Amino acid sequence: MNNLKKYITLPIGLSIIMVASFTGSALGQSAGSKDADSTTTINSANTPVVEPRQSSDWGIRINATNNRDEPARKPFQMRGAVNVAIGGSVASGFLPIPAGKRLVIENVSAVGRCPEGQRMELKYFTYFDNGDGVGDVNDITFHRIALTDQGTIVGSAVSTANHKVLVFADELIGTSHFQIGIQVNLTGIATQVAQGQITFSGYIEDLPAVP
Numbered sequence: 713m714n715n716l717k718k719y720i721t722l723p724i725g726l727s728i729i730m731v732a733s734f735t736g737s738a739l740g741q742s743a744g745s746k747d748a749d750s751t752t753t754i755n756s757a758n759t760p761v762v763e764p765r766q767s768s769d770w771g772i773r774i775n776a777t778n779n780r781d782e783p784a785r786k787p788f789q790m791r792g793a794v795n796v797a798i799g800g801s802v803a804s805g806f807l808p809i810p811a812g813k814r815l816v817i818e819n820v821s822a823v824g825r826c827p828e829g830q831r832m833e834l835k836y837f838t839y840f841d842n843g844d845g846v847g848d849v850n851d852i853t854f855h856r857i858a859l860t861d862q863g864t865i866v867g868s869a870v871s872t873a874n875h876k877v878l879v880f881a882d883e884l885i886g887t888s889h890f891q892i893g894i895q896v897n898l899t900g901i902a903t904q905v906a907q908g909q910i911t912f913s914g915y916i917e918d919l920p921a922v923p
Contacts, residue, residue: 785816785915785916785917786915786916786917787913787914787915787916788815788912788913788914788915788916789911789912789913790807790911790912790913791909791910791911791912792805792807792892792894792909792910793907793908793909794894794895794896794907794908794909795905795906795907796826796896796898796902796905796906796907796908797902797905798902798903798904798905799901799902800898800901800902801897801898801900801901801902802895802896802897802898803895803896803908804893804894804895804896805893805894806891806892806893806894807891807892807893807894807912808891809881809882809883809890809891809892810883810916811883811884811889812883812884812918812919813883813916813917813918813919814880814881814882814883814916814917814918814919815838815879815880815881815883815892815912815914815916816878816879816880816881816914816915816916816917817838817877817878817879817880817881817912817913817914818876818877818878818913818914818915819874819875819876819877819912819913819914820836820855820857820873820874820875820877820879820910820911820912821872821873821874821875821910821911822834822857822859822872822873822874822908822909822910822911823870823871823872823873823908823909824859824870824871824872824896824906824907824908824909825868825869825870825906825907825908826868826869826898826902826906826907827868827869827898827900827902827903827904827906828864828867828868828869829869829900830869830898830899830900830902830906831861831869831871831898831899832859832869832871832896832897832898832899832906832908833856833896833897833898834856834857834859834873834894834895834896834908834910835854835855835856835857835894835895836854836855836857836892836893836894836895836910837852837853837854837855837892837893837895838852838853838855838879838880838881838882838890838892838893839851839852839853839881839882839885839890840853840880840881840882841882841885845885845886845922846885846886846888847884847885847886847887847888847889847890848888851882851885853879855877855879857873857875857910858873858875859871859872859873860872860873867904868904868906879914882919883919884919892912894908894910896908
């Protein structure tokens with residue numbers, strides 16, 4: 713685990729205020745797995761904030777009506793907004809995954825707002841069991857979002873994206889618990905609050921039973 717933490721340490725330290733009481737997180741890995749409270753806030757050392765918009769105890773909007781063709785699949789939507797504070801250039805945070813579940817992400821939409829004259833890099837990362845049943849760095853995948861410039865709107869440089877994808881995000885691999893990570897990088901220092909926002913949608917299913 714020490715090697716894992718060294719390998720995947722983020723550029724800034726994270727202080728988790730409330731994400732299902734997770735502690736000791738390293739790039740989306742959590743020390744335990746519980747349902748998140750109705751409000752979730754993650755603060756980093758330089759006060760960038762992640763504010764997942766929650767509409768259920770899990771922080772994920774789950775449609776109670778099953779898919780008629782595949783009743784084990786339940787639709788979900790979740791959104792995370794990462795703020796870069798004035799004077800910063802990088803911010804990161806995590807979105808919880810329900811215990812014992814896999815998110816199958818089929819669509820990702822995003823919007824970035826940063827100071828005029830700057831550009832934003834926005835990405836997220838997930839974990840998916842590579843088949844060895846051990847939750848480690850070999851299971852991580854980084855997903856870069858291709859933002860398209862929309863011009864300057866209300867004093868901010870705005871860029872957006874909408875991608876059809878097929879991404880698997882496991883909450884549990886072996887004995888390790890994971891979350892979805894989001895990271896924002898700016899090309900310069902923020903002279904006003906910048907924000908990267910991602911909305912995920914798809915379906916949620918139980919993780920396969922361990923033999």
